Amino acid sequence: MCETCGCAVPEHGHESHTLHGAPGADVRALDVVESLLHANDREAAHNREHLDSHGVLAINLMSSPGSGKTSLLESTIDALGARWRIAVIEGDLETENDACRIRAKGVTAVQITTGSACHLDAHMVHHALHDLHLNEIDLLFIENVGNLVCPASFDLGQHRDVVLLSVTEGDDKPAKYPVMFRKADLMLLTKSDLLDVLDDFKPEAATAHLRALASDAPVLCLSARRPASLAQWIAWLDEQLLRHRPAVQRPLAVG
Ligand code: MG
Secondary structure (H helix, E strand, O other): OOOOOOOOOHHHOOOOOOOOOOOOHHHHHHHHHHHHHHHHHHHHHHHHHHHHHOOOEEEEEEOOOOOOHHHHHHHHHHHHOOOOOEEEEEEEOOOOHHHHHHHOOOOEEEEEEOOOOOOOOHHHHHHHHOOOOHHHOOEEEEEOOOOOOHHHHOOOOOOEEEEEEEOOOOOOHHHHOHHHHHOOOEEEEEOHHHOOOOOOOOHHHHHHHHHOOOOOOOEEEOOOOOHHHHHHHHHHHHHHHHHHOOOOOOOOOOO
């Protein structure tokens, strides 16, 4: 597990974790973690100001590893065409593989390799923003490290959080990882083309588990392999961008 993410923080979902050591050590450890999170929040606010000054909408994509974040980005780039100017920040422990896949689509991608860290943080994203020309971007996707726990605790400066749950996972994931799913502005049920052969995943059950968290976030079912299934996702992106940038001058392209 990551050594820098503060996995002992109660809100981090590790309430039962016990810190052992000298008397007072647990209190000092929590003080350090809270200080780190406050520093992260300050840098995230700075990132958001930076993005806002250029009218860029940033969307943080979070999920388990292998739920199809990069595939969704590839198909989203194809579906959007020239509608919006896109850039991507990719987060992985190692390799530049995902950034290469995005660049192959003709879209700028900055890879962050986190080493042992199981999440992105605001400082990493701040560095990545300096490698982007924000005045040439409408929509910035941040693909977080595949992990349903730690990324939920770190604000990056994004405007929306989208959580993917693939139909190859359990439909009770929202119940098991409430901090992550409660944070979602949108839940995407991905790899829906496999629903025909996976009869143990019920989209309505996943939605019910999300609603049990008092979340009214929309839920969309789609497959990166089936472009027609992306229509509501694309419409959601359009709506968010137009809401975020009321003064946007560029008309939506047809198709
Ligand atoms: Mg990926």
